[in-house]
Amino acid sequence: MIRTLARWSRNVFIRNRHLNATRVVAGSFAIIILVGALLLTLPVASRDGESAGFLTGLFTATSATCVTGLILVDTWSQWTLFGQAVILAMIQLGGLGFMTVITVVSFALHRRIGLSERLIMVSTLNLNDLDGVVRMVRHALIGTFSIEGIGALILATRFIPEFGWVRGIWYSIFHSISAFCNAGFDLLGGRFGPFSSVAGYSNSPLVLCTLAALIGIGGLGFFVWEDIITKRSWRRLSAYSKMVLLITAGLILLGTLFFFVEEFSNPATMGDMPVWQKALNALFQSVTLRTAGFDALGQGGLSESSKAMSVLLMLIGGSSGSTAGGLKTATVGVLLLALRSGLAGREQVTFRGRAIPFTRVLNAMTLALVVIFVFLTSAMVLSTVEGLPYLNCAFEIASAMATVGLTTGITPDLSPFSQGFLILLMYLGRVGILSFSIAFLTRGRSPAKIRYPEMNVMIG
Numbered sequence: 001m002i003r004t005l006a007r008w009s010r011n012v013f014i015r016n017r018h019l020n021a022t023r024v025v026a027g028s029f030a031i032i033i034l035v036g037a038l039l040l041t042l043p044v045a046s047r048d049g050e051s052a053g054f055l056t057g058l059f060t061a062t063s064a065t066c067v068t069g070l071i072l073v074d075t076w077s078q079w080t081l082f083g084q085a086v087i088l089a090m091i092q093l094g095g096l097g098f099m100t101v102i103t104v105v106s107f108a109l110h111r112r113i114g115l116s117e118r119l120i121m122v123s124t125l126n127l128n129d130l131d132g133v134v135r136m137v138r139h140a141l142i143g144t145f146s147i148e149g150i151g152a153l154i155l156a157t158r159f160i161p162e163f164g165w166v167r168g169i170w171y172s173i174f175h176s177i178s179a180f181c182n183a184g185f186d187l188l189g190g191r192f193g194p195f196s197s198v199a200g201y202s203n204s205p206l207v208l209c210t211l212a213a214l215i216g217i218g219g220l221g222f223f224v225w226e227d228i229i230t231k232r233s234w235r236r237l238s239a240y241s242k243m244v245l246l247i248t249a250g251l252i253l254l255g256t257l258f259f260f261v262e263e264f265s266n267p268a269t270m271g272d273m274p275v276w277q278k279a280l281n282a283l284f285q286s287v288t289l290r291t292a293g294f295d296a297l298g299q300g301g302l303s304e305s306s307k308a309m310s311v312l313l314m315l316i317g318g319s320s321g322s323t324a325g326g327l328k329t330a331t332v333g334v335l336l337l338a339l340r341s342g343l344a345g346r347e348q349v350t351f352r353g354r355a356i357p358f359t360r361v362l363n364a365m366t367l368a369l370v371v372i373f374v375f376l377t378s379a380m381v382l383s384t385v386e387g388l389p390y391l392n393c394a395f396e397i398a399s400a401m402a403t404v405g406l407t408t409g410i411t412p413d414l415s416p417f418s419q420g421f422l423i424l425l426m427y428l429g430r431v432g433i434l435s436f437s438i439a440f441l442t443r444g445r446s447p448a449k450i451r452y453p454e455m456n457v458m459i460g
Contacts, residue, residue, distance in 0.1 A: 029065060029094070029431045036061035036090045045083035052078060055416060060087065062423045065094035066430035067323055069184025069293030069405020070396075070422060072412050074194035076187045081170075087185060088174055094430070095181025095218070095323040096144060139229070140222040144180065151176035151214045158206055163191075179214035181323045184293020184405035195409075197295035203277055208284045208296060215292040216252075219318030220244065239354050240330060244319045247329040248290075251316065255286025258309055268301025289313040291324040293405025299395070300408040307395050307408070314402040315375065325403030325429050327371055334364040375401055378425060385418055386410075396422070401429040 040057035043049050052060075056072050063070045064087045073079075079087065152172040159175075160168030171187055178185045184197075192200035201207040227241040234242070260282035263270045270278045281296050288294045289310055302310065317326010334349070338361050341349045349356045378401070379394040386393065392408045399406050400422045411422065 026431050029427070032090060032093055033058070033061045033065045033427070036065060036086055039086045040079070040083055045079055045086065047078060047080055055419065059419055059423055061090060062426050063405065064090035064183065064185065066403050066426045067091060067094045067181050067183040067291070067325070068400060068403040068426045068430070069178075070400060070407060070411050070426065071185070071195075071405075072419065074189040075185050076189035077194050084170075084174065084187065088177060091181050091183040091185060092177055095177075095183065096140070137222075139226055143222075143225055147214065147217055148173075148176045148180050151180060151210055154210045155207065158204065175211065176214060179211045179292065179294065180218040182215055182218050182291045182293070182318065182325070182403070184288070184295075186294065195412075199296055199298060202273070202281055202296045205280055208280055211292075211294055212284050212287040215287050215290065215294075216248070219290050219292075219322050219324035220248065221319035221322035224319060239352050243333045243351060244329050247333050248319065251290070251313065251329070252283070252286050255289065255309070255313055256283045259285045259306060262303055262306050262309075263297070266301065266303055269297045269306075285310075286313070289404065289406065291317050291326055291402055291404045293399075295406055299406050302408075304391060307391050310406070311391075311394055311398040314398040314404045314406070315371065317402045317404075325401075327368060327402075331364045331367060334361055335368060338365070371401070374425075374428070378421070382414075382418055382421065386414060397425065400425040403429050 037054065037058040037060075039045060040060055041051050041054050043051050045057075046052050051057075052073065056078075059070075059072050062068075075084065075087065152169075152175075155176055156168060156172040159171045162168065163171055174185075174187055177183075186197050188196055188198065188200060198207065198211065221244065224241045224244050227238050231237050231241075237245075256279075260279060263282070263285075264278060265271050270281055273281065284294075284296050288296070290313065299307075299310070315326055316332050317328055318324020320328045320330055333351075334356060337351055337356065338349050341347070349358075349361050375394070375397055379390060379397045382388070382393040382397060383390045388410060392410060395406075395408050396410060398404070403426060411419070414422070
């Protein structure tokens with residue numbers, strides 16, 4: 001049965017010449033979501049033995065597959081071990097995407113990965129050629145399971161003494177995979193109350209630092225991993241890897257300093273914590289906003305300025321070819337470099353002695369404008385429909401679009417229309433942006449056949 005399904009998936013989504021890379025992305029994610037939703041609606045998936053309903057199942061399946069973390073029901077309180085396992089499987093598949101499905105199916109059928117699969121992998125990983133793409137995918141899979149295993153072992157040192165061997169091991173595996181895939185799902189509702197996330201461990205450096213490390217590594221991207229492993233030297237790293245690492249470090253540092261200062265005296269978040277714990281939680285808040293979704297502070301208690309900063313960090317997200325969502329660090333880096341060149345009056349956009357092609361700059365600007373337009377419009381729609389403050393709605397929209405999963409607490413109480421709206425945004429945030437990026441990379445650019453006269457436009 002499994003081999004038959006794998007062969008059918010391969011023929012439909014890979015061998016079919018009428019399907020391009022963007023359709024493969026959209027189709028594979030849609031099938032995983034639909035299958036997951038149907039499984040979660042089964043009575044065996046719910047603790048009370050009754051179906052959770054299709055909307056709840058669809059919302060949870062979309063959130064898990066799109067590695068978001070927004071939920072309508074508490075994961076531990078609602079779902080049985082079967083339901084939790086279904087969610088974890090969707091997180092793993094969604095985090096690594098259809099690239100994993102292609103590779104695993106090919107390995108399961110003992111078939112050589114063909115040209116069509118390699119082209120899709122190249123598009124997904126934002127590479128320029130086919131050289132070494134299969135090796136990179138294999139390394140990504142091995143690295144993923146290895147890092148998740150190490151994370152689970154570290155978390156087990158805290159969870160096993162607290163929950164016992166069986167639950168402790170399961171909790172360690174679940175949270176390690178959820179953190180690495182930047183999903184933000186947790187099973188701690190039975191320990192600290194529904195929707196508590198990791199707030200009960202806000203004083204645990206071991207738990208928060210382990211989760212933060214898994215989030216950060218998962219959000220770097222497979223190309224950066226491969227570059228670091230093969231080059232093993234900062235000087236030899238590609239310009240792209242250096243850009244990603246510098247921007248990632250800068251954003252984490254900026255966010256940590258901002259939240260440490262802004263929330264230092266806020267009694268709803270860090271006001272009653274000792275200084276070392278405030279620094280720890282400011283760091284974790286800065287990291288988890290990069291599309292992870294674990295909540296140690298309680299986002300509803302953040303100041304208005306902190307919510308605005310959170311929206312900005314969520315929209316930026318992680319790096320290309322990673323488990324993270326958002327605009328991506330390299331896209332923001334290109335925009336900042338274009339701004340620098342514009343202010344300096346230079347026509348070329350450069351980084352460390354290398355020129356960035358104008359088409360890439362234009363692609364980054366197009367993607368950013370589309371995301372900003374959809375974000376602003378969607379936040380207005382949600383605020384109008386629900387009658388809620390705009391900033392809280394903007395926070396929720398950014399969390400869904402950037403596949404973060406953090407919430408100010410309004411998601412479970414939204415109307416079915418708004419919950420369906422968030423489902424669409426989660427899907428577009430994970431699949432739409434990825435497909436949009438792939439379309440830019442795979443489409444050809446033919447020279448203009450007609451040259452139009454230039455016109456002067458007044459700017460500013």
